[in-house]
Amino acid sequence: MPDVDATALLALLASCRSVRRFADRPVEAELIDRIVEAARWTGSARNRQPWRFVVVEDRAVRRELSTLGLYAQHLAGAPVVLVLLSADDGRRDTAFDLGRVAQSLGLAAHALGLGSCLATLFPDDNVAEAGRLLGVEAGWVAHHALSLGWPEAAPPDGDAGGRSAIPTGRLGVAELLTRLEP
Numbered sequence: 001m002p003d004v005d006a007t008a009l010l011a012l013l014a015s016c017r018s019v020r021r022f023a024d025r026p027v028e029a030e031l032i033d034r035i036v037e038a039a040r041w042t043g044s045a046r047n048r049q050p051w052r053f054v055v056v057e058d059r060a061v062r063r064e065l066s067t068l069g070l071y072a073q074h075l076a077g078a079p080v081v082l083v084l085l086s087a088d089d090g091r092r093d094t095a096f097d098l099g100r101v102a103q104s105l106g107l108a109a110h111a112l113g114l115g116s117c118l119a120t121l122f123p124d125d126n127v128a129e130a131g132r133l134l135g136v137e138a139g140w141v142a143h144h145a146l147s148l149g150w151p152e153a154a155p156p157d158g159d160a161g162g163r164s165a166i167p168t169g170r171l172g173v174a175e176l177l178t179r180l181e182p
């Protein structure tokens, strides 16, 4: 176990919010590699690692991807999009595994000062279109993509800064946790 400050680590976990607006600043390929290097150690059911990743910087492809989900617009404005491919294996655990690795990717980006936001690609026709666009091999599907970039410095007054209209608060521990009394 690396020598990390637990308080700082927990604060990092709790402070990871979605970022949908990005500065006009490139993200070095080395940083993407570091994010994937950290995330690839995520555990998965039976260690299947049912994930692959496609880095997309091309503006036209990002624009196309941004039309393949109802709330995927932020993919167009991010300098980098990491498309998450899931094994199309029908296994119960695959979506769960993908959620875990997506969380690792977002947290690793946050630790490096980068912002990120997931986008859900749907319906199935759009998932198929994303596959065609990216030349995805048979057996893999692109249900989600992650915007990555340096967060925009400060949104203009009255601008939500790309945040969605969805409230960002959370249920409290008391609402979430029950204890089975002995």
Ligand SMILES: Cc1cc2nc3c(=O)[nH]c(=O)nc-3n(C[C@H](O)[C@H](O)[C@H](O)COP(=O)(O)O)c2cc1C
Residues within 6 Å of the ligand: 016, 017, 018, 019, 020, 069, 071, 072, 074, 117, 118, 119, 120, 121, 164, 166, 167, 168
């Ligand atoms: C599985 C999943 C899918 C999501 N899909 C989208 C999406 O399509 N578009 C989007 O803008 N945000 C998407 N989000 C981000 C959520 O809206 C966001 O995490 C939630 O509102 C809480 O806000 P926060 O991440 O800023 O704390 C998704 C998040 C998850 C976990």
